[in-house]
Amino acid sequence: xxxxxxxxxxxxxxxxxxxxxxxxxxxxxxxxxxxxxxxxxxxxxxxxxxxxxxxxxxxxxxxxxxxxxxxxxxxxxxxxxxxxxxxxxxxxxxxxxxxxxxxxxxxxxxxxxxxxxxxxxxxxxxxxxxxxxxxxxxxxxxxxxxxxxxxxxxxxxxxxxxxxxxxxxxxxxxxxxxxxxxxxxxxxxxxxxxxxxxxxxxxxxxxxxxxxxxxxxxxxxxxxxxxxxxxxxxxxxxxxxxxxxxxxxxxxxxxxxxxxxxxxxxxxxxxxxxxxxxxxxxxxxxxxxxxxxxxxxxxxxxxxxxxxxxxxxxxxxxxxxxxxxxx
Numbered sequence: 330x331x332x333x334x335x336x337x338x339x340x341x342x343x344x345x346x347x348x349x350x351x352x353x354x355x356x357x358x359x360x361x362x363x364x365x366x367x368x369x370x371x372x373x374x375x376x377x378x379x380x381x382x383x384x385x386x387x388x389x390x391x392x393x394x395x396x397x398x399x400x401x402x403x404x405x406x407x408x409x410x411x412x413x414x415x416x417x418x419x420x421x422x423x424x425x426x427x428x429x430x431x432x433x434x435x436x437x438x439x440x441x442x443x444x445x446x447x448x449x450x451x452x453x454x455x456x457x458x459x460x461x462x463x464x465x466x467x468x469x470x471x472x473x474x475x476x477x478x479x480x481x482x483x484x485x486x487x488x489x490x491x492x493x494x495x496x497x498x499x500x501x502x503x504x505x506x507x508x509x510x511x512x513x514x515x516x517x518x519x520x521x522x523x524x525x526x527x528x529x530x531x532x533x534x535x536x537x538x539x540x541x542x543x544x545x546x547x548x549x550x551x552x553x554x555x556x557x558x559x560x561x562x563x564x565x566x567x568x569x570x571x572x573x574x575x576x577x578x579x580x581x582x583x584x585x586x587x588x589x590x591x592x593x594x595x596x597x598x599x600x601x602x603x604x605x606x607x608x609x610x611x612x613x614x615x616x617x618x619x620x621x622x623x624x625x626x627x628x629x630x631x632x633x634x635x636x637x638x639x640x641x642x643x644x645x646x647x648x649x650x651x652x653x654x655x656x
Contacts, residue, residue, distance in 0.1 A: 335482075335485075335486065335489075335520045335524075336520060336521060336524040338482070338483075338486040339486045339489035339490060339492075339493065339517065339520060339521050340493070341486075342385075342389040342393075342483070342486040342487045342489065342490055343490040343493055343494075345388075345389055345392050345393065346385055346388045346389050346392065346487060346490065347490075349378070349388060349422060350377060350378050350384055350385055350388065351376060351377055351378060352494055353372060353373045353374050353376050353377050353494070354373050354376065355370050355371060355372055355373070355495065355498050355499060356370075356371040356373055356606060356608070357369065357370060357371070358371070358605060358606050360605050361601070361605065361606070361621075361622075364622065365621060365622060365626065365627065366627060367626070367633065367634055367635065367636055368634060368635045368636070369621055369636050369637075369638050370495070370498075370499045370502065370635065370636070370637050370638065371606070371608075371638045371640050372491060372494070372495045372637060372638070372639050372640060373608070373640050374491065374614075374639060374640055374641050374642060375608065375609065375610050375611070375614060375640045375641070375642050375643025376643065377642075378415075378418060379411065379414040379415045379418045379644075380411065380414070380642055380643045380644040381411035381414070381415065381565075381611075381641060381642030381643070381644060382411075382488060382491060382514055382639070382641050382642065383411040383412045383414070383415035383642070384415045384418060384419065385487040385488055385490050385491065386415070386479075386483070386484035386485070386486075386487035386488045386513060386514075386517075387406075387412065387415035387416045387418070387419040387476055387484070387487070388415070388418075388419040388422065388423075388487065389483055389484070389486060389487030389490075390419075390476055390481065390483040390484055390487065391404060391416070391419045391420060391423045391425060391476065392419075392423055393483050394425075394474055395423050395425065398474075401425055401474065402426065402471060402472040402473055403420075403425055403426030403427060403428070403471060403472070403473040403474075404416065404420055404425055404426070404427050404428075404473050404474050404475070404476050405427070405428040405429070405430065405464050405467045405468050405471070405473040405474075405475055405476070406427075406428075406429050406430070406464065406475070406476040406477075406478070407429070407430040407431075407453075407460035407461060407463065407464040407478070408429065408430075408431070408460075408478055410439065410564055410565060410644065411565060411642050411644055412476075412478045413429040413431060413439070413443050413448075414439070414442055414443055414446070414644070416429060416448070416476045417429055417443045417444075417445075417446035417447065417448035418446045420446070420447070420448060421446045421447045421448075426449075426471075426473070427446075427447070427448040427449065428448060428449040428450075428451055428467050428471070428473065429443050429448045429449070429450055429451070430451045430452075430453055430460055430463045430464045430467070431443070431450055431451070431452055431453070432452065432453060432454060432455040432459075432460065433452045433453070433454065433455070434455055435452070436646070438646065451463060451467065455558075456558070457555070457556040457557070457558060457568070458555050458556065478510075478511050478513065479510065479511030479512055479513030479514070479516075479572050479575060480511055480512075480513065480572030480573055480574045480575055481513075481574065482574065484513045484517075485513050485516045485517045485520070485574070485575065485578070486517060487517070488513050488514040488516070488517035488518065489516075489517025489518055489520055489521040490517070490521070491514070491517070491518055491521075491639065492505070492517070492518040492519075492520075492521035492522040492525070493521050493525075495522075495637050495639075496521075496522060496525050496526065496529075499635070499637065500525075500526075501635060502526075502529060502635050502636065502637045503529065503530065503632065503633045503634055503635050503636065504529065504530040504531070504532060504633050504635075504636045504637070505518060505522060505529065505530075505531050505532070505636065505637035505638075505639065506532050506534055506588065506617050506620050506621055506636060506637070506638050506639065507519075507531065507532070507533060507534065507617065507639050507641075508533075508534040508535070508563075508565075508566055508613050508614070508616045508617045508620075508639070508641055509533045509534065509535060509539075509541065509566070509571065509579075510565060510566045510567065510568045510613070511568050511570070511571060511572045511575060512571040512572050512575030512576065512578075512579055513572070513575060514639070514641065515531065515533055515575075515579060515583060516574075516575040516578040516579055516582075518531065518639070519531040519578065519579065519581075519582035519583050520578060520582060522582075523582050530584050530633065531582060531583045531584060532583070532584050532586065532587070532588055532620070533545070533579070533583055533584075533587045533588065534587075534588045534590060534616050534617045534619075534620040535566065535587055535588070535589050535590070535616075536559055536561035536563050536566045536589070536590060536591070536592075536595070536616060537559075537561070537589055537590070537591045537592075538559040538560060538561065538569065539559055539566070539569055539589075540569075541571060541587050542585065542586070542587040542589070544571065544576065544580075545579065545580055545583065545585045545587065546585050556568065556569065556570050557569045557570075561592065561595075561612075562592045562595055562596070562612045562651045563595055563611075563612035563613045563615070563616050564611075564612065564613070565611060565612070565613030565641065565642060566612075566613045566616060588620035588623060588625060588626070590616045590619045590620055590623075592651070594616070594619035594620075594622075594623070595612050595615040595616045595619055595651075596612075596615065596651055596652050597615075597619055597622065598610075598614075598615035598616060598617070598618030598619035598620075598621075598622065599611075599612060599614075599615035599618070599645075599650075599651070599652075600652065601618060601622070602614070602615065602618055602640075608640070608643075609643050609645060609647075610640050610642070610643050610645065611641075611642045611643055611644050611645040612645070612651065613641050613642055614639075614640040614641045614642055614643070617638055617639055617640065617641065618638060618640070621636060621638050
């Protein structure tokens, strides 16, 4: 798919989903700006439908499927978190049957939330291969379409609508920080942002253990197979690998310098958001806040003065905040 086709698809995705999703607000915080020596603009996808940016991609994909296949039998997704919630919500809105595959270890709160949108929940083993196989089995047996977490163009285009809104409100950004798991969000944002402003810099934020920078510099996927999960408190960033479709996009549009953050950094980002912005964010969003607070950003090109920070989600369990174990 060409760059022109991609940006056209992102605009179409925005028209398709905007009657149903929030145009999330952009927050600023003077304490944060003074701390980092730059102006930060927080795109609050933690206030999105279902509590994360995932609602955009899932809804775009399912509504487009309905347009193309009016007799769509149903959809299935594998996710223990935000993507599962988003797919269940979008399916109910589109009046489509839905199954969501979750690992047996998924907490009851998430299972209940997914079921609350009318989706069937199917359990499997914890590892990524088991999730995928269970999802493929349901798709084959029921005739359902798989709604991928990130590695699908309709997902990518739906997530790219974040950048359309952000740059409409703050057109003179110098850079955007985006956390990445499979890479659907940063792929969509980078396509849209670079189409609007070719000079804007898009930076990936990753948890320790992902090692994305090596792949970006090499220009291809360097991760081992089978897919693995990273040991991180950021459940939304556990995938060690970027996707087959997302890697070429990221290598083309995203800066080769990656922000890598550890669990302590992520906690600091979450705590700052709770304390000073009164904003409940999950660990994956805390990672991006941490990157914006880092010495690495301060030491970068002084021409980077205005940055967008994507708060990707707010689905944090208030009874299991990661810093409680340290008190």
